[in-house]
Amino acid sequence: MSSIKVSTTINGDPTEYVCEADETLLDVLRNRLGLTGAKEGCSTGDCGACSVTIDGRLTCSCLVLGAEMDGAEIGTIEGMASGEKLHPLQKKFIEHAALQCGICTPGFLIAAKSLLDHNPKPTETEVRFALAGNLCRCTGYDKIVRAVMDTAAEMRRA
Incomplete structure (x- = not known):
């Protein structure tokens, strides 16, 4: 080849x-x-x-x-991170304990960032839909959804 x-x-x-x-x-x-x-x-x-x-x-x-x-x-x-500075989504994932083993976390973060880049004011339903293509076997999705919603709110305030 x-x-x-x-x-x-x-x-x-x-x-x-x-x-x-x-x-x-x-x-x-x-x-x-x-x-x-x-x-x-x-x-x-x-x-x-x-x-x-x-x-x-x-x-x-x-x-x-x-x-x-x-x-x-x-x-x-x-x-996603800028040098030593974490992206707001990364910070919120840590704050909300929205990760466990870490295998799915990069995919969730990229999907969440893609959502917020295109829709900075998502509803919870829109967040859940945007993350539906990501599977996690270790943690519940609620903490992940809360981290994304909290990030969206924080980014709108900034």
Whole structure:
């Protein structure tokens, strides 16, 4: 199989990588670029653990090929914090104890950020709908929903 050179932007940084035609974006992020925040859960797009944004759209990175990312803008969990400063969602997840083992947390955070980027005033129903593609086996979803709602309220006040 022939290797493919890809030029993209990841978390605001111009990035180039070489991948095989059949490599998923998840594999490229984790194995070639060392961005291990996105987790492999189901490899079928059902759990949301590998969530990233591609050109502003929430996407399961296990369902797209790394070779397809030429010219795309990709956002990962590694890009949420600004240096040592956590994103407000990350702070609220900690405050609300909205995480347990951490496998699903990056996907929930990316999905929540995507929601708030597009809808800064979501209802609880909209939050639950936006997070429906993310599965967690360790904690109840209420703490996660409360953390997102609290973040939205705080960001509106700021």
